[in-house]
Each structure stands twice: as structure tokens, then as C-alpha cells.
Amino acid sequence: MPRLGQGTWKMGERAGLWETEKQSIRRGIQDGMTLIDTAEMYGSGRSEQLIGEAIRGMDRNGLFLVSKVYPHNAGRRHMRESCEASLKRLGTEYLDLYLLHWRGGIPLRETVECMEELQAEGKIRRWGVSNFDREDMEELWRVRGGEKCAVNQVLYHLGSRGIEYDLLPWMRERGVIPMAYCPVAQGGSLRRGMLQNAAVQEIARAHQAAPMQVLLAFLLKQPDIVAIPKASLPEHTEENAAAALIRLSDDEWKALSDAFPAPDHKTALDML
Numbered sequence: 001m002p003r004l005g006q007g008t009w010k011m012g013e014r015a016g017l018w019e020t021e022k023q024s025i026r027r028g029i030q031d032g033m034t035l036i037d038t039a040e041m042y043g044s045g046r047s048e049q050l051i052g053e054a055i056r057g058m059d060r061n062g063l064f065l066v067s068k069v070y071p072h073n074a075g076r077r078h079m080r081e082s083c084e085a086s087l088k089r090l091g092t093e094y095l096d097l098y099l100l101h102w103r104g105g106i107p108l109r110e111t112v113e114c115m116e117e118l119q120a121e122g123k124i125r126r127w128g129v130s131n132f133d134r135e136d137m138e139e140l141w142r143v144r145g146g147e148k149c150a151v152n153q154v155l156y157h158l159g160s161r162g163i164e165y166d167l168l169p170w171m172r173e174r175g176v177i178p179m180a181y182c183p184v185a186q187g188g189s190l191r192r193g194m195l196q197n198a199a200v201q202e203i204a205r206a207h208q209a210a211p212m213q214v215l216l217a218f219l220l221k222q223p224d225i226v227a228i229p230k231a232s233l234p235e236h237t238e239e240n241a242a243a244a245l246i247r248l249s250d251d252e253w254k255a256l257s258d259a260f261p262a263p264d265h266k267t268a269l270d271m272l
């Protein structure tokens with residue numbers, strides 16, 4: 001699985017941006033961000049359609065497509081239909097990874113059975129979850145086949161490090177890959193604070209990089225983290241892809257970590 005991919009939430013929603021966003025996805029693929037994350041929820045399928053158009057004619061084996069099923073569709077009644085609709089919009093025969101978007105009312109046992117069936121049929125290669133805290137993961141592990149979960153996609157960035165307390169160590173012990181969403185903190189005052197931080201700026205200068213790239217480099221320094229920044233603009237995508245080339249030293253990583261410390265106690269899982 002590529003370490004750095006492309007998020008696509010809110011993409012495909014504005015007709016005037018359609019072509020630019022298509023270019024952005026293509027640019028990202030050219031630059032090595034071949035993992036593309038989407039969901040049936042995003043733009044009610046328009047994100048998947050946009051990706052489908054962007055990747056048309058490309059070598060499917062060179063891509064890693066991730067989509068997510070709504071919790072209320074993650075059961076025997078609707079999951080196959082949901083998955084097939086995602087495949088159709090994306091114009092592909094299979095997903096590399098299919099995630100339960102967040103926990104809902106359908107029993108985990110039923111969701112796991114449906115995921116396993118889709119995998120056996122070749123419609124998905126692997127499956128995982130999203131927005132699961134440690135207790136949810138423990139519950140999943142008590143379900144038969146639950147330990148086949150490959151990925152937990154959670155909110156994680158320099159300014160939100162709650163998962164490091166107990167979720168991340170738990171996942172690491174069991175080989176569940178952490179996929180960081182909102183890796184550049186989406187926007188707003190929290191992100192502004194991070195970008196203006198002295199340690200972030202100094203490290204950016206030292207690497208002749210943009211502060212935004214330092215946020216990604218912080219995550220990628222940890223060898224198992226997959227990050228999926230979203231960028232509608234090709235120039236942002238290009239910048240994000242180049243962040244994969246930044247190698248932070250241990251001292252630089254520590255300086256960032258000290259500037260934005262992880263909590264030393266359990267906190268509620270951050271989510272959007």
C-alpha cells in the first residue's frame with residue numbers, strides 16, 4: 001500500500017471545479033500518490049465518479065482504490081449493492097480496500113461476514129474500518145474473522161495525536177495499518193497555528209519546504225502511517241507528493257513533537 005495517497009472528500013461536488021479536480025487526481029497519480037481514498041458518501045457518489053473519469057484508461061494494477069460503505073448499508077441487506085454501485089462509479093472490477101465508514105447500528109459480526117463474502121468474490125481485496133477507537137477494535141477482535149481487518153482510518157495530524165496514547169500501540173501490536181485522515185488538519189485556526197509555529201517554520205526552511213509539507217513529513221517519519229491529504233488544486237497535490245521526499249531527522253521530529261505534544265492520558269477519538 002502506498003504511504004502517501006489522495007483524499008477526495010468534497011471533490012466532484014462543484015461542476016466548475018470538475019476538470020481541475022480531475023487534473024489534480026491525475027497529477028497526484030503521476031507523482032506517485034496512487035492510493036486514492038473515497039466513499040459512497042462523498043458528494044453522494046460524485047467523488048467516485050470523478051475518480052472514475054480521472055483514472056479511465058490507466059493501468060488498474062498501478063492504482064490502490066479505497067472506498068467506504070455507510071454504516072447503515074454495512075449489512076446483509078445493502079452492502080453488496082453499495083459495493084457494486086461504488087465499483088460502477090469508479091469504473092473498476094474491484095476495490096483494493098473497502099472500509100466501514102464509522103460504527104453504526106448493524107452488528108459488527110454481520111458487517112465482517114459481508115466483507116469476507118465480498119473479498120471471496122473478488123470484489124474487494126482487503127477490508128477495514130474507520131473511526132474505530134480502541135474499545136471498538138477490541139470488540140471487533142472478539143467477532144469471528146474480525147482480526148482480518150487490515151486498516152483503521154482515523155483522524156491524525158500533528159495537532160491531534162490522541163491515537164498515540166492507546167489506539168496506535170494496540171493496532172501496531174496486531175499489524176492493523178493506521179491511515180491518517182485530515183493529515184494537514186483540513187484548515188481553520190488550528191492549522192494556521194501549526195503552520196505559523198516556530199519549529200514547523202524552522203524545519204520547513206531547513207528542508208526548503210513549505211510548512212504544510214512538514215505536517216505530512218511528521219506523519220511519514222513513522223514507517224507504518226499512511227496519509228491521505230486532499231487537494232482540489234494540482235499545485236497543492238504536487239506539493240503534497242513532494243513531501244514524501246522529506247526525511248526529518250530524529251531531532252526535528254522531536255522538536256515538532258515537543259511543540260505539539262501527544263496527550264499523556266486517554267482522550268476521546270477525534271473525528272469529523
Ligand SMILES: NC(=O)c1ccc[n+]([C@@H]2O[C@H](COP(=O)([O-])OP(=O)(O)OC[C@H]3O[C@@H](n4cnc5c(N)ncnc54)[C@H](OP(=O)(O)O)[C@@H]3O)[C@@H](O)[C@H]2O)c1
Nearest residue numbers: 007008009130181182183184185186229230231232233236
Ligand atoms: N474516514 C473518515 O471519516 C474521514 C473523515 C474526513 C476525511 N477523510 C478522508 O481523508 C481525506 C483528507 O482529509 P480532509 O480532506 O478532511 O482534510 P485535509 O486533507 O487535512 O485538508 C484538505 C484541505 O487542505 C488543503 N490543502 C491540501 N494540501 C495543501 C497544500 N499543499 N497547500 C495548501 N493547502 C492544501 C486543501 O485545499 P484544496 O482542496 O483547495 O487544494 C483542502 O482545503 C479526505 O479528503 C477523505 O478522503 C475520511
